[in-house]
Amino acid sequence: MSEDASNTGRPEAAVRGAEVDSAHGSSAGPGVRVAELEFAYRRTSFQLRIPRWEVAAAKHVAVTGPSGSGKTTLLHLLAGIFLPDAGAIDVTGVRVDMLTDAQRRRFRLERIGFVFQDFRLLEYLDVVDNIVLPYRIGRSRRRNSDLRERAAALAEAVGIGDRLRRNVQRLSHGERQRVALCRALIGEPELILADEPTGNLDPRNKHQIMELLHEHARRLQATLIVVTHDTGLVSEMDSVVDFKDWMGV
Amino acid sequence: MWYLAWRYVVYHRGPTSLLVTALALAAYLPVATELLLDRLQRELRSRAAITPLVIGHLGSRTDLTLHALYFRSQVPGTIPYGVVDEVARSGYAVAIPLAAQHTVSRVPLVGTTLDYFPFRGLRVARGQMFGRLGECLVGARAARRLGVEPGDTLLTDTESFVELTQYPLKLHVVGILAAAETPDDDAVFCDVKTVWVVEGIGHGHQDLREVDEEVLLEKKEQEITAGAALKQYLEITPENEASFHFHGNPADFPISAALVVPRDDRAETILLGRWQDHPSWQLVEPPEVVESLLATVFRVKHLLDVAALLVGVSTVLLTVLVILLSLRLRASEMETLFKLGCRRATAARLIAAELIFVATMAAGLLAVLVAISWWAGPSLLRWWLLRTGG
Structure with a gap:
């Protein structure tokens, strides 16, 4: 991690309540800032271009758009999983595009919480071990008992407190997404990225998961960016970005 | 990393057991042959040496x-x-x-x-x-x-x-x-x-002079012949020893x-x-015969050594194949780890830790097999040697 990145603290409370952005909007505060972003996959015609996009810290934003428009790619760029071909990506005051590979990995572990559509849980671990996975792979020096206590508290908060020692293979879809949610929240991230988090869930679980996302993002004062096709879920968002607005730019 | 590796090994205990067993058996053949033959030759030589x-x-x-x-x-x-x-x-x-x-x-x-x-x-x-x-x-x-x-x-x-x-x-x-x-x-x-x-x-048997006449087939002055009804002693006791x-x-x-x-x-x-x-x-001369016998045994052992080498090489190659296939099957898992922020070196350490567990368990199983062979092997080898007529 670079000095620049490691010294950057959590978003100040002052940036909360900043105006909601539109696809072309702007706002103050070190939430997410993208400028002149360009990205293309090799040997494909896909191309993502975002001239300018800003999300104020602690805001909850839905990203919608047609399939293949680049919504998931955008989340990967924000998380530092992909590097842009051009442009700048500033996340919580850190220029992600300027970090080395190792710095981006550490940045993800320390500042990003990622919720995937297909849960992406490790089948050979139980609920607790999946929740604390980011610490295990991040060579954390935290005590094992402390981690487990936090994981148990989080699991309790999302309603799976009685499933801690159960293997994730034996959980329902709704329960698995709760585990994935806990894994994203265990590091108290400043930015929560959720890629179609309700895509595999029934209507009841959809709303519960979204409520939990909002609730915990608010508790952590974290910025929440949710990619979704489901227009029914965007009503509780501070703003909605439609990728159609960027297409053809 | 060790904990995650251990959880992986325990969760996949079926395939892991197969891999551990295959590795242990591949190593067992040459190790056991060496140990047992060494012990057998010492035993054969020591007994032959004191039998001129x-x-x-x-x-x-x-x-x-x-x-x-x-x-x-x-x-x-x-x-x-x-x-x-x-x-x-x-x-x-x-x-x-x-x-x-x-x-x-x-x-x-x-x-x-x-x-x-x-x-x-x-x-x-x-x-x-x-x-x-x-x-x-x-x-x-x-x-x-x-x-x-x-x-x-x-x-x-x-x-x-x-x-x-x-x-x-x-x-x-x-x-x-x-x-x-x-x-x-x-x-x-x-x-x-x-x-x-x-x-x-x-x-x-019973004293022929004291048995019933019907037991006797022929009675001459110097020779008495008895029939099958004569009681034969199946146990030697102080009472009948003299007979x-x-x-x-x-x-x-x-x-x-x-x-x-x-x-x-x-x-x-x-x-x-x-x-x-x-x-x-x-x-x-038993020492000379035993040396000749051992020479034959060691000629067979050389063949076994070559076979064991081939088995060992093929096992290692198969193990590498299993690991590569396993990594392909685990591509999604690795992708998840990388997306969460795992370093490549950490993922490599995770795989290495799993292999160390497998190798350690294989070594443990090998030790048990060798111990059993050490305990029972010489008798088995001696039995085999004698049954096959050397």
Whole structure:
């Protein structure tokens, strides 16, 4: 991690309540800032271009758009999983595009919480071990008992407190997404990225998961960016970005 | 990392067990062969080294030597007890007869003389040395296996590898030998005359002068002939011992071999020269026979070494293939780890830790297998060697 990145603290409370952005909007505060972003996959015609996009810290934003428009790619760029071909990506005051590979990995572990559509849980671990996975792979020096206590508290908060020692293979879809949610929240991230988090869930679980996302993002004062096709879920968002607005730019 | 690796190994315990077993078995073959043959050759050489010469029927030198050392291999034929006297009369050596044609509950019954025990350094741990017809001493392991103590009795097997005997003889256990960690521990010893009784050459029966007339077939002044109804004794007791007698000349009675202990090197050379062209008997040097046998065994071992090398290489290649296929199957898992922020080095350490667990478990299983082989292997190898006739 670079000095620049490691010294950057959590978003100040002052940036909360900043105006909601539109696809072309702007706002103050070190939430997410993208400028002149360009990205293309090799040997494909896909191309993502975002001239300018800003999300104020602690805001909850839905990203919608047609399939293949680049919504998931955008989340990967924000998380530092992909590097842009051009442009700048500033996340919580850190220029992600300027970090080395190792710095981006550490940045993800320390500042990003990622919720995937297909849960992406490790089948050979139980609920607790999946929740604390980011610490295990991040060579954390935290005590094992402390981690487990936090994981148990989080699991309790999302309603799976009685499933801690159960293997994730034996959980329902709704329960698995709760585990994935806990894994994203265990590091108290400043930015929560959720890629179609309700895509595999029934209507009841959809709303519960979204409520939990909002609730915990608010508790952590974290910025929440949710990619979704489901227009029914965007009503509780501070703003909605439609990728159609960027297409053809 | 170690914890995650352990959880992975435990969760996939089925495939992991297969991999561990395959690795352990591939390593076991050469390791066990080396250890067991090393132990076997030491044991064979040590017993042969203190058995200078063996005399027996002409035929396989290996069979004769193994029979004299281990009492189990078949001999080409018996030799008359007179050979022992002949060696003794020569003045060059002491001869100790071995009549090991019969068994007691599948344990070799060795008829010999009292000279055998000091020669092999054997001592009685419990009870006393046999002194009368029908008494026996039992080796330490054989006593445990048969569950006998002094005062107990044993029945000889009715089927020997020489011929079918009509009746079993009840032997009285008078002593148990101290453990010597040699084949003597696995045998039952008695006087050579007792074996002749088992053989049917000697027997005891009712006094013909006192039996009912209907038992007798013919009665002359000097000769009485009895029929099958005459009661034969199947146990030698103080009461009937006097009735036991042998028909024929003891010099013609059979023994399977005799240990020959020359007075010195010169006596040994003279004896070897004297017996080398005998038409019926042969005098062999066990150390030389054992070396020849081991040479054959080690030629086979070289083939086994090559086979083990090929098995080892193919196992390693298969293991690499399994790991590569496993990594392909785990691509999604690895992608998840990377997306969460895992470094490539950390993922590599995770895989390495899993392999270390597998290798450690394989080594543990290998150690158990080797320990079992170390414990039971020499007996198994000796059994195999004797069954296959060396």
